[in-house]
Amino acid sequence: MQMTYLEAIADAIRLEMRRDERVFLIGEDIGTYGGAFKLTKGFLDEFGSKRVIDAPISEAAIIGASIGAALNGMRPVVEMQFMDFVTNGFNQLVTVAGTTAYRWSIPVPMVVRGPSGGGVGANPFHSRNSEAWFAHATGLKVVCPAFADDAKGLMAASMRDDDPVVFFEHKGLYRKIKGEVPEGEYIVPLGKARVVRQGMHCSIIAYGSAVHMALAAAEEVAKEGIDVEIVDIRTLVPFDEETVLESVRKTHRAIIVHEAVLTAGFGGEIAARIADKAFSYLDAPVKRVAAFDAPTPFAPTLEQAVLPNSTVIANTIRQTCSF
């Protein structure tokens, strides 16, 4: 069935809620209003206000209370109206949720999800890509889908997972990306990368919105006879190192792309793994394409300058392939 990225996420949540009474939703304006992006439209009617909770603007309490409920047998799905506001609940997520399994051997099955990312002319506080913070936190799983089918399957997997998952939905993909999505139960296991384009000359490793930039760049350089392989890692934690290494061993070249800022981004981690475990296969230095190290600005001219795009990726492919 054709679905947008947003509809696919909603579909996964709806099906899980029908199947598992322990699942409930909590967030700001998610009930009556159906969420700032209308992702939970109709949920209040179907599941009632006990399972679709409009909470006060208190991200720390929302996430903290969800942790408590998860400790006590529930499976909360928490919406951040914008993923940027997770900073207000950071302590709960990182300090409490992310350390509980390790210390107590008690599961904290919960998902914190919400729209992230830039390119939509929002402002620095409605555009951030903060996935690397959570990959660095320990004890949190980190998911960044790029396609509608993955968005559904990964959401279902996240909701069934016994660990806290931070689920980044790129708001620029919500209605722009549409695709065939399996009907009914559909699970994409966490920690499995997906080769979304086969190629011989160069590997691009990406996730989220960057996968689409990479696909556009690959089309462009294909006209010049450069054959690019694209690996969508889909989840940062757990990280599917093997699929990435396999691709690099085949193409001997690697470029990592993410929309988040360059410095201390997850691309650095991927580059290090490649250098460590596929060094002898490399014919060129591992390259990264990422946002300039700045907040995501408001004006379109500035935002375009700061964020990565397919042109920069295409140029990097050309450089890497002629190294």
Next chain:
Amino acid sequence: MARKKTVGIPAEFRREMLRYMLMAREFDTAMLRLYRQGKAFGGVYSQLGNEAVSVGSALALDRTRDVLFPMHRNIGGHFVFGQTLDQLMLNHLAREGSQMRGTDGTGHYADPALRIYGNVSHLGAMIPVAAGFSMADAMRGITTVSMTYIGDGGAQVGEVHEALNFAAVHKLPLILIIENNQYAYSTPNSLEFACERLSDRALGYGMHGVTIDGTDVEIVYDTCLEAVQRARRGEGPSLIETVTMRMRGHAEHDDFSYVPKELLEEWAAKDPVERYIDRLDAGGVLSRAQAEEMRTEILAQMIEAIDRALDRPWPAAEEGLRNVFMTPTGEQR
């Protein structure tokens, strides 16, 4: 609700209050028009219904020595503190020549020369900052009143609590206005807090607190002036809840169909601008015809400033790649 009699506000000052409220009102009219034309982006937050709060409170400050930390529905305060229409438009429309260089939008900018410090989107984040601004001056033996704002929804953010307690402990000259406009996005008061009045919290912090009618500019002014005087006497922070109604959606994309029509009608009858015009008219301070003349003149200025701003290009792309630090790190990318 505490109601006070206004005595002795000079006629000239009352006309001034109206002028600022009309500026706030017509700024809205102009922004709404821009939004409908698809020329404004990034969210247009109407402050319709909040004019008396933002104007009355800012006027209670001394803009040569105090400091304003406005929020998204406080355009009136920007005018009171001397922000030019052109700068406001350039920032809202993110054009070349704007103080923020296109890096941020809506009402977020700061203008230290005017003693205006903006906000961030994260609700409540600037309240501790406002407290600290006053604290720095207190260390130098100077009393600088910081006035800042939060909504009925934003008041539930943890940092608000921390900041108020902090300000109370240190007896800082901080004034927090909680703008209770009944809704936080789509969420009504009943789902945001369980106390009767948000100013009840002041007792728990050990500070002064009061709830007032936010549609009456003179009540707002008087109440804030009293809080300012208290702060100047070294008696610490105040919490003022102003009760109003958000007369439009959260931002213009929101059709606010979740707000009962009767509620809007009820509050429309208490429109802060119209009511004040009536009062000044009845008191012989300014006739309605004169007020309408003032309004027309202001709206014309708004439209001109918009046209000037729209004539300016977007800021140069390179602006996005500089100033992340005040002192360049020397790193090349």
